[in-house]
Amino acid sequence: MKKFLGTALFSVLSLYAFAQNEISYTVSFPNAVHHEAEITMEIPNVPAGSLMVRMSRSSPGRYATHEFGKNVYNLKAFDSNGKSLLIKQPAGDVYEIPSHGNAVKITYTLFGSWIDGTYAGFDETHAHMNIPATFAFPVGMDARPRLVQFKYADKQNWKVATQLKPMGKDTYYAANLQYFMDSPTEIADYKTASWQVKNTDGKMQTIHLISHSNDTQLAIDNYAEMLKKMVDEHLAVWGEFPTYDYGNYYFLEDVYPDNAGDGMEHRNSTSIVQRTPKIEGYEANLLGTFSHEYFHSWNVERLRPKTLEPFNFEHSNISDELWLAEGFTQYYGSLLLTRSGLKTVDNAIETFNGIANAVLNSPGAKNFSPISASRYAVFADAGVAIDQTNKSNIFLSYYTYGAATALALDLRLRSEFKLTLDDYMRALWKAYGKPEIAYTVPDLEKTLGELTKNPAFAKDFFKRYIYGTEKNDYAKLLLNAGLVLRKANPGKAYSGFGRLTAIDGKVTLPQTLTGSPAYQAGLDIDDVILTVDGKEVKDLASINNVIDAHKPGEVISITYLYRGEQKNTKLTLAENPNLELVSIEKTGETLTPAMQTFRDNWLNSQVKK
Incomplete structure (x- = not known):
């Protein structure tokens, strides 16, 4: 009896301690038509000394810094008696309350009118919230639990969808700041379709499609059937599902033509924002984001780089491993749609062609490593700059670079070790x-060495292709599957002008790429082309006609305007470097049985019937 009373007393004290420490929010939308939300934060048991409250400058799933504080105004602070407290503002997104009592209440207005995975958006149809863009937090209290109550009784048919734990009465719980910030929330008159999946331990979990879109329930149900096939192929790669907190995983989808568009992964959910009129009729355009983001529920959310731990909300984490965290996810996002029958083999070949072209022809890949590309994410991942950067010449997206690395490693494991990239992902898992x-990069190398039983191979692969800038022999590797990588326009002249802009008879250059004929000729962004090989230029066709009439190695004269001054240069044409990937059958050559088997084992379904 004494033991029981002791246990009961401990439980009461634990609940009391929880109540004393939880940071609670209320959110309402009285002016949603003008994109505003009203937010209150109550902080009990505030330590002595100045209280610092701030907005985040980064977000889980994003790798660049963002200024969420710019959309906060009317911020006020009160003590437990409702008395106003003095607020100082040492930084744009930081508020200091020097003097206060045991409890502090903060109120503010938040403006949100950008519907993507990073920011917040409010209107009469929904409240779309990425948590770091929405909620201020007290500094130094990250371990405290959070409660948030949403008030929307005046909004017709709205309901809440979030990975936060439901506590009843439109109130939701997070154990700490990290989980709270990782929990996007959609409140709308959405439609839903759900299904259960069984994990290897026999436990059932539920996957939910939450769709705020102009679709019928039948369209949502049909789309969920496609997603089931996709989910099955993801499971086949990893061998088991993650253990989703509270037994649920949510696809939070918002579909409307004026959306910004995005996909951002979270621990037990993903925020997917699409720019189509609806889902029905556009399924093929939407599936890629779903597949990519769902793969993240393993890769990144649980199989996680040490450089992202813990997530820093004051500025972005810099990471060496995004080539695997995002790039391998990019590779599988497309591949698994082909395996599930939702994309064709030709679709897969087109994707592989794109990443091979990028990694073999872009200066960002020729001169910088996958690790360098990963580090540049703090500037590239939806980061905002008004000044011109040299990104085209120093950066290839870690999505693309990593996908090309995954492609090469998958083909090498299959051809050299009778293993697959699936085996490597399961070993990492x-x-x-x-x-x-x-994990760290050396951990990734170690696991590859253990899997192949060849540490020398792993060391060489990482030295040359991860830390270094060498490239795998993609043509040789792809031929194993009966795919031919070859010049798309052999013998055709190439100027390196890139995507020219032609407006009102004025043809203007974009930034030119290192090593291209245009770059070597001293041409660069905003130069206006006047003549090519003595012929006046008024449109793109006139330039193309001149280039097509020449051969690689020939020299042509260029006159152009630079800051209003007419200048002349000589340009030596090169052979067009663009590649194409085609099945060997389409070249007139024979697809051997070994090639067919290799291709089938790679691209066909891996789901055990």
Whole structure:
């Protein structure tokens, strides 16, 4: 009896401690028509000394810094008696309350009118919230639990969708700041379709499609059937589902033509924002984002780089591993749609062609490593700059670079070791993902060496292709599957002008790429082309006609305007470097049985019937 009373007393004290420490929010939308939300934050048991409250400058799933504080105004602070407190503002997104009592209440207005995975948006149809863009937080209290109550009784048929734990009465719970910030929330008159999946331990979990779109319930149900096939192929790669907190995973989808568009992964959900009129009739355009983001529920959310731990809300984490975290996810996002029958083999070939062209022809890949590309994410991942950068010449997206690396490693494992990239992902999952041990680049190399039983291969691969800038022999590797990588326009002249702009008879250059004929000729962004090979230029066709009449190696004269001054240069044409990837059958050559088997084992479904 004494033991029971002790246990009961401990439980009461624990609940009391929870109540004393939880940071609670209320959110209402009285002026949603003008994109405003009203937010209140109550902080009990405030330590002595100045209280610092701030908005985040970064967001889980995003890698660049963002200024969420710019959309906060009317911020006020009160003590437990409702008395106003003095507020100082040492930075644009930081508020200091020097003197206060044991409890502090903060109120503010938030403007939100950008519907994507990063920001917040409010209107008469919904409240779309990325949490770091929405909620201020007290500094130094990250371990405290959070409660948030949404008030929307005046909004017709609105309901809440979020990975936060429901507590009843439109109130939701997060154990700490990290989980709270990782929990996007959609409140709308949405439609939903759900299905259960069984994990290897026999436990059932539920996957939910939440769709705020102009679709019928039948369209949502049909789309969910497609997603089921996709989910099955993801499971086949990893061997088991993650253990989703509270037994649920949510696809939070918002579809409207004026949306910004995005996909952002979270631990037990993903925010997917599409720019089509609806889902029905556009399914093929939308599936890629779903597949990519769902793969993240393993890769990144649990199989996680140490450089992202813990997530820093004051500025962006810089990471060496995004080539795997995002790039391998990009590779599988497309591949698994082909395996599930939702995309064709020709679709897959087109995708592989794109990433091979990018990694073999872009200066960002020729001169910089996948690790360098990953580090540049702090500037590239929806980061905003008004000044011109040299990104075209120093950066290839870690999505594309990593996908090309995954493609090469998959083909090499299949041809040299009778293994697959699936085997490598499962090995990483077992060692780091399932136990949630954050990994480093040396850990990735070590696991590859253990899987292949060839540490020398792993060391060489990482030295040349991860730390270094060498490129795998894609033509040789792809031929194993009966795919031919070849010049798309052999013998055709190439100027390197890029995507010219022609407006009112004025043809203007974009930024030119390092090593291209245009770059070598001293031409660059905003130069206006006047003549090519003595012929006046008024439109794109006139330039193309001149270039097509020449051969690689020939020299042509260019006159152009630079800051209003007419200048002349000589340009030596090169052979067009663009590649094409085609099935060997389309070249007139024979697809051997070995090639067919290799291709089938790679691109066909891996789901065990």
